Amino acid sequence: MSTTTESPSRRQATHPGERIAEWTDGRLGLYKLAKSNLRKIFPDHWSFMLGEVCLYSFVILILTGVYLTLFFHPSMSEVVYHGPYAPLQGVRMSDAYASTMHISFEVRGGLLVRQIHHWAALIFIAGMIVHMMRVFFTGGFRKPREINWLFGWTLLFLGMFTGFTGYSLPDDLLSGTGVRFMEGAILSTPLIGTYLSMFLFGGEFPGHDFVSRFYSVHILLLPGLMAGLLTAHLILIFYHKHTQFPGAGKTEKNVVGTPLLPIYTAKAGGFFFLVFGVISAIAAMVTINPIWTMGPYRPDQVSTGAQPDWYMGFSEGLIRVMPGWEIRAWGHTLVLGVFIPLMIFPLVLMAIAVYPFVESWITGDKREHHILDRPRNRPVRTGFGVAWLTLYFVLLIGGGNDIWATHFHLSINAITWFVRIGFFVLPVLTYWITKRICLGLQRRDRDKVLHGRETGIIKRLPHGEFIEVHEPLSQQQLHVLTAHAQPRPIDLGPEFDENGVARKTSPVAKLQARMSRNFYGENSAIPKPTAEEFEEITAGHGHH
Amino acid sequence: MKKLSARRRHPLAALVVLLFALAATGGLYAALAPAPKAQADDSAQSLAITQGKKLYSVGCATCHGTSGQGSTDGPSLVGVGSAAVDFQVGTGRMPAQQPGAQIPKKKNIYTQAQIDQLAAYIASLGPGPVVPTKDQYSPAGADAAKGGELFRTNCSQCHNFVGRGGALTDGKFAPSLKGVDPKHVYEAMQTGPQNMPSFPDTTMPQDAKADIIAYLHEVDSSSSPNPGGFTLGTIGPVSEGLFAWVFGLGAMIAIAVWMAARTSKAKKS
């Protein structure tokens, strides 16, 4: 009872749980931390839960990955297989492959855990893409969240390579072909390609080192970096607070939603188990990466249908559709057919990474934003996003050209040409179509605000005319449709100043003004109804 | 012996020797000559050839020429051997119908007896690979693991790891090998149909062919085990990626929508 005498001001903790809490608070200042954070509000929208899908898949990946490390041997030493799988009996293979066979056929739950791990990886990265596009289309990346956008993008980039290194570890014929592919890409680098490859593989490909090196990268380096970035990502979300969609009562200064504790936490916990459950159910029912059907890697063997996992598919597509150009000079060969795709690969990803900065430069918008955009109200951004996705998916088609050919009875050459042309044409086309659709939707919003919602009820007037009854929108609905700002494009001012002297404008400023006109000009926005217009129409007698 | 040598020059000696010789050859003939059954075979063989020729002139001659010499519509069949005919007609590829990137498999319209007759006729035009016997192509006793290595070295670049097929240029393709009769697998290796290279016994011995058949039987028949569950076609990561997007992410989004809808209802009430 000495504690009571030392701090007489405090009520004595009676419940053991309360005592533990007291104890920790005394050392970590938990109460203060909790008071400010546990009442944080998190808005409710299904698309705000996509980030959580990524988070939970990441947790699942770590958990199952740890289990796999208990049995996997990252070693290239040669062994002869004598396990239960008959069609590989007596075949020579690396220890890495043999131990993966062991996990699949002999370790309790091994195959299930392998399949959960791999399905979770595919869903993790698919989730990141969709989450990223949610943030993109709603403008969630605008100030002050640009850094968090970059953190997120880096997570995507690292996630792809974590996936690739993991996929390579079993040293089966499929993944070995993938590593060979990567080696080929590295070799195509001018001047240093050969040295780079020798350095990476510790000698001639495949050598004895790559599995153990990939292993360290896959289980230590990349997940470590990702865990750190992920924490930073979440801390920043906490710090910035979550954005929200426009709606009545939602301003740039508040967040409307459920408090972190208890409702949000309970929901998030439930969501974690649902995500885990779905992935486990899929893994229990559907095969992924059946390495036993592929056999061990041997550089002299190859199979058709050798693709990487889907998130690397666009790089595969780049290589598959690129014409095999080469330049030979002074006894050296520059393999453009591989080198150009190698250079486009990061550009595709960078294009989306730098977008927030490009947009804020174009629009000159340096204000903070906590209310999200409805995608239709920013037709140029939405168009760009769709164009980027189009490019990405066209390349994915190129990466699977042989599978599409056999399953849809098409010529692989025709698909390759479709992708080559589509690479340039389709993004432009989808950009244009998306912009049109956005403007159409804006026009419809305007009509709805001014004339109300079409009810589908036909009324006959006394003099015989038929009209459709329009129902005025509620205050909330009106708010959603009219809350967005419609900024003016940057104005460079008159070309001549008051003395008739030509003003100097830098070409950069001119470019900025032109792009800003493109972004906010009359071709990208249907003017919102003004208050007067609204008054005039609604004061009159209804519908027109 | 003296008596014999003394009578050597007897005028009838030659006659006696002749008689002996005749008896000996007659006896030998009776002992060694093929049985009457063989004679019947012989005539059956020639009967088959004539029957085959009839079938040939009805079904095949328009493209392959009246006597198998070939035409603008089909190659010469001299020396392709009975194995090629048994494969092409047995899998329904021949008689070909319309031209295309690759002559497809169809329902076979001949009975096995008719195919044998056609094969006998074509084989009579010139020597070529012969239809294998059951013990040549039977997977029993063959080494599936060795067959797997051979398959990955020689076949999987066109036919995929476990024979699920793959694309070649301009709409041509290596077909799936699932459910293909072991005899036809053997014959395909012997004869190399259309865009497939041939693997004659000199480069791929008979045992190796049986090993490959045993491997395919292990991994690509209805009895092959699928420890991981549904296979999605065993065609590699493309179908897996598609599945992850459609069903994996689809389920996640459905759940998210459902959960988000739950609260707003709870709040309203």
Ligand code: HEM
């Ligand atoms: C390991 C992968 C990732 C995890 C675990 C993750 C997690 C989350 C979570 C839980 C949220 C809050 C909920 C939501 O808005 O969905 C969030 C928000 C956000 N994420 Fe991610 N994310 C990941 C990857 C990414 C990527 C690839 C990007 C974009 C390149 C990104 C950019 C953002 C941004 C800008 C926000 C703030 C959005 C807002 O407040 O409206 N994140 N992330």
